[in-house]
Amino acid sequence: MKNHKRIKVAIMLTSSYGVIVNVALLFAMFAPMYVLSGPINGFVSVVTYSIRAFGRNYYSPALDMASFLSVIVITSSTLNVAAGLATTYLVLRKGKPSLTALEALMASALTLLISLGTLSAIRRIVAYELSYLTKNYSYSSSAGNVIIEGVHLTPLPASIIFRGMTYALITVPYVIAATAVCTYFMRSTQKGNA
Amino acid sequence: MGAVLLAIIMLLFIGRVVGFPVAVIIVSGRSMEPTLEVGDIVVGVKSAYSVGDIVIWCASPTYCVVHRVIEISNRTVVTKGDNNPSPDPPIPRSLVKYRVVTVIRRWEWLPFVGAGLLIYAYVNRDYFRKKNVRPGDIASLVLVSFIVFNATVALLAPTYYSIRSGGLAVPHVALKGTSILRDGSILITLNVYNTKLIKVTSCFVWIYGEKRRFRCDASVESPTQIIVKDIPLNLLVETLREGKGPLLVSVEANILFGRLRGTYYIYPSWKEPAIKVLNGTVTITNPNPIPLTVNVTTYTANKPGPTNTTFKKITLPPWGSVKLDLSHYKYAYVQVRYVFRGKVINKQLRVRP
Numbered sequence: 368m369k370n371h372k373r374i375k376v377a378i379m380l381t382s383s384y385g386v387i388v389n390v391a392l393l394f395a396m397f398a399p400m401y402v403l404s405g406p407i408n409g410f411v412s413v414v415t416y417s418i419r420a421f422g423r424n425y426y427s428p429a430l431d432m433a434s435f436l437s438v439i440v441i442t443s444s445t446l447n448v449a450a451g452l453a454t455t456y457l458v459l460r461k462g463k464p465s466l467t468a469l470e471a472l473m474a475s476a477l478t479l480l481i482s483l484g485t486l487s488a489i490r491r492i493v494a495y496e497l498s499y500l501t502k503n504y505s506y507s508s509s510a511g512n513v514i515i516e517g518v519h520l521t522p523l524p525a526s527i528i529f530r531g532m533t534y535a536l537i538t539v540p541y542v543i544a545a546t547a548v549c550t551y552f553m554r555s556t557q558k559g560n561a
Numbered sequence: 562m563g564a565v566l567l568a569i570i571m572l573l574f575i576g577r578v579v580g581f582p583v584a585v586i587i588v589s590g591r592s593m594e595p596t597l598e599v600g601d602i603v604v605g606v607k608s609a610y611s612v613g614d615i616v617i618w619c620a621s622p623t624y625c626v627v628h629r630v631i632e633i634s635n636r637t638v639v640t641k642g643d644n645n646p647s648p649d650p651p652i653p654r655s656l657v658k659y660r661v662v663t664v665i666r667r668w669e670w671l672p673f674v675g676a677g678l679l680i681y682a683y684v685n686r687d688y689f690r691k692k693n694v695r696p697g698d699i700a701s702l703v704l705v706s707f708i709v710f711n712a713t714v715a716l717l718a719p720t721y722y723s724i725r726s727g728g729l730a731v732p733h734v735a736l737k738g739t740s741i742l743r744d745g746s747i748l749i750t751l752n753v754y755n756t757k758l759i760k761v762t763s764c765f766v767w768i769y770g771e772k773r774r775f776r777c778d779a780s781v782e783s784p785t786q787i788i789v790k791d792i793p794l795n796l797l798v799e800t801l802r803e804g805k806g807p808l809l810v811s812v813e814a815n816i817l818f819g820r821l822r823g824t825y826y827i828y829p830s831w832k833e834p835a836i837k838v839l840n841g842t843v844t845i846t847n848p849n850p851i852p853l854t855v856n857v858t859t860y861t862a863n864k865p866g867p868t869n870t871t872f873k874k875i876t877l878p879p880w881g882s883v884k885l886d887l888s889h890y891k892y893a894y895v896q897v898r899y900v901f902r903g904k905v906i907n908k909q910l911r912v913r914p
Binding site: 406420421422423424425426428431432434435436438439442443446466467470471473474475477478481485500504505508509510511512513514515516553557 | 589590591592599642644645646696697698699700701702703704707708710711714715729730731732733734735736751755756812816817818819820821822823824825
């Protein structure tokens with residue numbers, strides 16, 4: 368009985384953590400990550416961007432590509448939020464989660480591993496494009512030295528999640544915990560049934 | 562039935578990879594807005610195309626571009642996104658795979674797909690009931706669906722991104738030419754792209770090889786022209802008369818999105834005065850930006866015999882001229898003397914008869 372309570376608490380904690388992490392991730396996907404100022408100005412988020420370069424609207428195939436690929440990460444996080452909320456609801460309402468909800472929680476947690484790779488690709492694409500946009504545009508011509516104003520890049524809080532290993536550090540423990548807790552619960556349920 | 566439908570759809574989507582006569586592609590960029598928007602499905606067929614058509618060209622089996630044809634030559638095709646400021650680089654004609662014949666808007670197909678999934682889930686609701694679900698079924702369904710979805714997105718989106726941006730209009734400034742105006746000012750004309758001259762912040766002028774530098778008054782004449790005034794006269798005189806090195810003008814100016822710092826070589830040409838005789842009138846013109854002194858001696862008479870001689874030292878202003886009317890004499894000669902490049906030039910002209 369005591370053990371059963373502990374598993375319930377573990378499931379609750381894991382699913383709640385998953386909901387928080389994935390809601391934060393979804394927020395970070397939509398919120399502006401970087402603000403550009405100077406002759407090239409605007410903002411860049413994973414899902415969208417709005418940039419004016421030298422007085423004209425700028426369309427980036429690379430950022431379009433990143434926003435298209437972000438569908439994978441958004442789907443994965445949405446699945447995790449839905450599965451986490453469903454599991455939490457069932458534990459609170461019925462006292463124990465259903466097998467369906469637990470399997471969904473575990474599988475959706477595993478999808479985060481796939482989105483981890485996708486997000487890494489998105490990060491590279493965005494970083495590459497931003498380094499291109501913030502380069503030095505000054506040059507020399509027959510008119511002399513043309514010094515173009517510098518482009519400043521200001522990272523916003525949403526960019527923290529994409530820096531270094533942050534995303535992996537917050538998602539991988541969740542994936543491990545969700546898989547372990549769900550597997551343990553399913554095994555103990557099967558033993559109980561037997 | 563569902564599996565067959567799914568297989569046909571998948572075949573159409575991978576049509577471009579295997580070279581089917583018909584291919585379907587999802588628009589993933591904004592370069593063709595407003596004609597095509599992100600999420601729209603375009604259907605392409607292998608057929609002839611002309612300027613103005615939207616085509617699908619593929620640089621690799623997975624990287625395709627949907628753009629409009631703006632130019633066709635024997636070997637190459639130039640395309641451009643409707644929303645891009647500049648065209649794409651020319652591509653070989655062999656890369657153009659399909660001509661777009663139909664566009665299915667995202668709001669036309671997305672609701673149908675959503676409704677279809679919901680109907681599928683409703684029809685198969687018994688399967689999802691607890692009693693029919695075996696352990697591992699839901700987990701497998703979620704994972705496999707996600708992987709299929711993932712693969713589909715990766716296949717539909719171009720898996721390559723180009724270093725070439727969608728048209729970054731970096732301002733460009735180049736020198737078009739310099740000239741000396743009638744008042745001795747210097748006009749610097751520039752070719753500019755996506756910028757304009759705003760304000761001149763400093764100006765210096767000097768003779769090449771000399772250390773003395775003089776401030777000058779420069780201003781923006783037009784978005785592409787700088788006018789440099791108040792050039793010390795002695796600088797022009799030294800450059801022109803004494804044949805010293807070229808004149809240098811250093812200008813620093815604010816331009817839209819940056820600054821311009823340039824030094825320009827001015828080569829003023831020292832020209833001989835133009836002397837013309839017409840109907841008994843002598844016109845002497847100074848074609849130089851500095852004053853010019855000429856000694857004019859006239860020999861006049863109304864009958865054969867001794868002549869009246871008059872001597873005049875005339876200083877012509879820059880670009881100025883002087884007229885000597887000798888038409889009321891029956892006989893008139895004129896002698897014009899001036900110094901040109903260190904030599905005394907002596908010109909004699911018969912004015913009348």
